[in-house]
Amino acid sequence: MFRNFKMVSRVVFGRSCFDQLDDILYEKRNKTASSMVFLIDDVFMQNKLAQRIPVQDQDLVLWVNVDDEPKTEYVDELTNKVKAFCLEISPNHLPDGLIGIGGGSTMDLAKAVSLMLTNPGSSADYQGWDLIKNAAVYHVGIPTLAGTGAEVSRTTVLSGPEKKLGINSDQTVFDQIVLDPELIAGAPADQRFYTGMDCYIHCMESLNGTFLNTFSQSYGEKALSLCRGVFLDMVPDSDDKLMMASYCGGMSIAYSQVGICHALSYGLSYVLGLHHGIGNCIAFDYLEEYYPEGVHEFRQMMENNSIKLPRNLAADMTNGQLDKMVDVALVLEPLWENALGNGWKSIMTRDRIRELYQQM
Ligand code: NAD
Numbered sequence: 001m002f003r004n005f006k007m008v009s010r011v012v013f014g015r016s017c018f019d020q021l022d023d024i025l026y027e028k029r030n031k032t033a034s035s036m037v038f039l040i041d042d043v044f045m046q047n048k049l050a051q052r053i054p055v056q057d058q059d060l061v062l063w064v065n066v067d068d069e070p071k072t073e074y075v076d077e078l079t080n081k082v083k084a085f086c087l088e089i090s091p092n093h094l095p096d097g098l099i100g101i102g103g104g105s106t107m108d109l110a111k112a113v114s115l116m117l118t119n120p121g122s123s124a125d126y127q128g129w130d131l132i133k134n135a136a137v138y139h140v141g142i143p144t145l146a147g148t149g150a151e152v153s154r155t156t157v158l159s160g161p162e163k164k165l166g167i168n169s170d171q172t173v174f175d176q177i178v179l180d181p182e183l184i185a186g187a188p189a190d191q192r193f194y195t196g197m198d199c200y201i202h203c204m205e206s207l208n209g210t211f212l213n214t215f216s217q218s219y220g221e222k223a224l225s226l227c228r229g230v231f232l233d234m235v236p237d238s239d240d241k242l243m244m245a246s247y248c249g250g251m252s253i254a255y256s257q258v259g260i261c262h263a264l265s266y267g268l269s270y271v272l273g274l275h276h277g278i279g280n281c282i283a284f285d286y287l288e289e290y291y292p293e294g295v296h297e298f299r300q301m302m303e304n305n306s307i308k309l310p311r312n313l314a315a316d317m318t319n320g321q322l323d324k325m326v327d328v329a330l331v332l333e334p335l336w337e338n339a340l341g342n343g344w345k346s347i348m349t350r351d352r353i354r355e356l357y358q359q360m
């Protein structure tokens, strides 16, 4: 069976296209009792972007904090806040839309809250594949960092009480994305690099995986060449290019899968709380055996961008923490299978994964 995957319905791209948001939302506003919910990374609270958000009288603005990557508990808390706001308007009121403005973490929170407004229970109940029953509230993603591909993916990655696993469903996909390269211009250089490398690693894992097909390859190769332009050749208009690299990298893995680095990075993030981008960079540096050319080029990119990664993370780790990281990584079977084929279990044993973590 071929995957019949859902894509983002509407995309606007271009410098300053953020200013079109009001018109875009107007189409979706109920003309008698309209309310929109804006979920915005609190890093922008004192930023001039805050004044450009087209908030109207009955709208709700929720500043979200992503010092920790999204947890199911936080999603439930935010959902309850939106529900309480809706109840004040009228019983059974739902917002006309929910708009997430920020990096991958904020976009994932927006996706998750839009799902949880129409699906009962806790977001932890839906971590997995196709467990969502009801359509989400109309939701819009507006990235302020580029690389994760969260703007195009059918998942929202959440850490729950038991595991770090996405809510993967067709309903998760944004209805609209607004890709304005000016919004990523102010990101700190190291954060921009780590998130950008998420895209580079998506390409490496997709293009070198056993699930590759021409659809994935076409997007993956384009994303890779854009990443090389941005991080190796330091081309002009790099924000535009990085934004499109993220989009294409996300499209590439949509029809294939990520691989070893992502599996290991999930373990690092679950146990040590490392953010996805930096966790990927730390893990990728030790994967020369599996992605030799990619790791070599990645090191060149680090040098060109004066990036120094933290080292010796394993030095202070307990046996229990190491075991938990191996558990978290091993659950991600499709990632291992994409990277190493059907027989991956005989290659990537618990001991080998542990050994890789111990080097980091
Ligand atoms: P992020 O959203 O975690 O943000 C990292 C930091 O950068 C935060 O401190 C944030 O406040 C700050 N920031 C964001 N935009 C900024 C800007 N323009 N200027 C200054 N600071 C800014 O970073 P990310 O790398 O974009 O996202 C990582 C998250 O994305 C993880 O939670 C990961 O699990 C998730 N992810 C999701 C998918 C998906 O398909 N849904 C794919 C990959 C990663």
Ligand code: ZN
Residues within 6 Å of the ligand: 148, 198, 199, 202, 262, 276
């Ligand atoms: Zn990733």
